[in-house]
Amino acid sequence: MLEEVRIRGLGVIADATLPLGPGLTVVTGETGAGKTMVVAGLSLLFGARSDSGQVSRGAEAADVEGTLIVDPDGPAAARCRDAGGTLDDDRLILSRTVSTEGRSRASAGGRSVPVGVLSDIGDSELTVHGQSTQLRLSRPGAQREVLDRFGGAAHQSLLADYAEAFTAWQRAVRTLDELRRDDAGRQRELALLRFGLDQIYRADPQPAEDDEIDAETHRLANAEALRQAVAHAAAAIDGAPGEYDATGADALLGQAARTLAESGDAQLRVLGERLSEVGIQLRDIAGELSAFAGGISDDPDRLAALMTRRAELKELVRSYSSTGDIAGVLAWAQQARGQIASLDDSAGRLEQLEADRDAAAERAERAAAAVTRSRRALAARLQKQVSAALGSLALGGSRVLVEVTDRPAEPGRPVLGRDRSARGATETGCDRVRILLGHGADDEGRPIDKSASGGELSRIMLAIEVVLAGTDPVATMVFDEVDAGVGGAAAIEIGRRLAGLSRSHQVVVVTHLPQVAAYADQHVKIAKRAKGGVIASGITPLDPEQRLDELTRMLAGLSDSDSGRAHARELLSAADHDKKRRKAR
Template sequence: MLTALSIRDVVLIDRLDLSFDTGLSVFTGETGAGKSILLDALGLALGARADAGLIRAEAAQAVVTASFVVGATHPAYALLDHHGIAGGEDILLRRIVARDGKSRALINDQPVGAALLRRVADLLIEIQGQHAQIGLSDAATQRNMLDDYGVDRALRDTVASFHASWQAAEAARHDAAAALAEAQRDEDFLRHAVDELATLAPRNGEEDDLAASRQHLQGAERRAEAIGNALGELAPRERRSAGPAATLRSAARALARIAEAEQGPVIGQALAAIERAEEALSEAETLLSRAASEAEADPRGLEAIEERLFALRAMARKHGVTAPELPGLLDHFAARLATLDAGTASLQQCEAAAHAARGEYITAAAALTGARDQAAARLSRAVGRELPPLKLDRARFVVERSALPEAQWGPRGADAVRFLIATNPGDAPGALDRVASGGELSRLLLALNVVLAGESPVGTLIFDEVDSGIGGATAAAVGERLARIAQATQVLVVTHSPQVAARAGAHFQVAKASGRSRAQTLVTRLPAEARREEIARMLAGETITDAAREAAASLLAGA
């Protein structure tokens, strides 16, 4: 419910703070006092289009704040939470309009867009009247009103669940069909690529292994060449070239010709050194020969490794990947081929599942249609019973349900719902906003709200001059129905009818006060005696008589 309204610098309102209770509250006052200004100001807080013309002449900006209190499970909290806006005990809607026409919207003092402000406001309050944007002509709104009136929530939830399952099954069918079509388009390429890659048979880590083996074999060739050169120096293949071993043997023979007696210690030591050198050379030759046999180059092995390495890299370039990615690419292509091979069966399964899900949805939607037909008949009769006392006794209200084309089926079923009215006997029922006049539409809305009282999450209803153009018993009937609605929902009414005003639990008087420099709109909550005087004014006009006061007292006592 709306608990408070704060207005700063809007047209003739300088500073105004109002608080509201549950039940029925009325606003009365002479024509031109400023009742419409209150609604315009409230509309700003609810997300109406910003207009710099609403700013008081001396002010730089206008500020309007509306405070609401709702239950913890109210859908407004879910919407706020979805947009990351912290909730609290109150929901504060604030609008600030500057002189340049720019505006700021805030919810719980957090900046938001005007669209979100309107969405939240639509869940909290509804303004109805012949000049207000009521939204009743919207087909989705009419269907929701019918469902809230007489269709089981569990049945609606079942339809929504089956629709979600059907859409999921349709999405899976679409994906399966798309995958199969893609695989079929690429079938020749896939089969050739899989055969080619399977023949190559790349292995994980193979490129690194081949590169290491190649490097090793290339090193072996260099080592064999070095060992061969060293052996060539120790044991030349050409006989004309004497190796170091032959030179040492020649030196030893030359020294051996000297008799041992004549050699002396130095020559003996030299001969021993030569013999040791000859033995070392012989050992070196043996070791190098062994190393040569072990380091023998394998040109064919190196060639095979290089061919394999080059083949892997060429295949990788062909497919735009790296060599280590080839095994995974083979698996991917093979999986797509498997999809092709099994795709028809998979698509058939998906089509069967989608068909079954559609059937479940159709069955549930048909049950919902039946429930709506029954609820439509009851709602038509219930609203029809409310029309005669509201001076709409010649009108006929009809709730029409029709089937939607399949393309428009949705989570709320397969039905379109329209509220129709015929205001004269013999006329075909037509759309509300095309057939009914402003006053008739206001009273029809009242009748609907009486029947639907308490079914909507909206906690506050505002009626703007719903009693326009009526009086007497009809006005009394309007007041009685507003009071009935107010038992379940907070109701605020702008009225010129004393019969309506007498029904209120709270009575606000709107008046224009003229000061030395400018006029101001003032709003006062009336105590009992002042309230009787205001209702007497509404009955008598400018000159309030004792008879008018007695009639006002009678109306208040009868309420």
């Protein structure tokens, strides 16, 4: 519930405070005094779109600050805490500032927050009904929302179940579609992987085979040079006539070792032993050189075969190795086998996803059917109760019809059911809801936007709000001149209905009708004042005498009219008596 709202620099309001309390608060004033700015300020405070044109001339910014009394455990308090704000006991302070440059700032609970947070808080705390609301009521979506609000918690639970089922179904549909779109690419990737593995399988490369081929190819291509190198090395080790001395390195090492061993010196004996070890290694090398020489071949057929094999392996390396060798080819083959196993599994996954989609669709269809049954039952009750209220609102002989029909299936849009039972599906269900206005018992009704005037729409909206009052969790309702085009007995009935609504909600009404204002629990007046050559509007709570003056002005056009004053006193007395009588029931 709103406790107080301060408005600064908004339109014609320079700086004014709107005190609010429980029950019915009525806002009156002459045309152009700024009543609309009160509603605009409340709307801004709860996240409405800002407009720099609303800022007062000469002001740098418009500012609205409001104090709410909220349930500390309710949704508004929870949203405030989620955004980092705090409450002072059960009081929540909101603010909204709009600059002349169009910049907008918001705060909740002393913390700067996105404007959307104010809107979220407003969802549970306040609703505004005015000409724009009446226009929205002309749209099927808004009419569906009215019916769903009427359903209360039990119906909201069905809607939540359906919304969850619809979301899961659409997620399954998207996942399946994405997999199907990717299937062609999957098949191409599989073909490339299998082609590469087939090439590698047929070539059958072995680890380090490329290094071995390079070594053998080098020997075959350089056989004669290698033989000469081996011969020269062997002659140097073993000794041979010709270029080297007859005595080879082996003999010389042996002679040196013996000389040192026979020297009688311990240190030289150690060196002689080390020379003996070198001699052993030298003889081993000589043996290996002999074996190497025996394996040297200059077979041209073998060389040609090795060159062919090396070209084959190099092609594999070029195509599949990231490391430039056969090890990289073998690593690619191992990875490819894993990818093929994963991609082959996609066919089974496709079948599973199809099953998941069908199961999710069945669940959504069952949930949608439950919502439809609930809406049709609610429609019968809502039209009966709203129609009963219209007679006393100068719409006698008229009745409201609430029609719930299947949403037709449309190409390219979600559809639940098959064949004749197929229905278009949205996140709100598979139904189209229309509120029709019929004149007379036999009139089948026409859409309210085509058969109701602006004043009639206002009264239909008021009748609906009165019926919804018991199920609407919103604490504060604001009505902006919903009594347009109404007078006489109908005006009194509107006041009576608003007063009845204020027993379960805080109701703020901007009105020009004295019959409505007479039912107020709090009456505030907006009036223009001149100060320093500047004209601005102020807000004044009216005491009983001032209230009588204002009602007289509204009735007779002059606050000092004797006949108007008598009529105003009579109007106040009748309204007060009516409220007491209804409260006693």
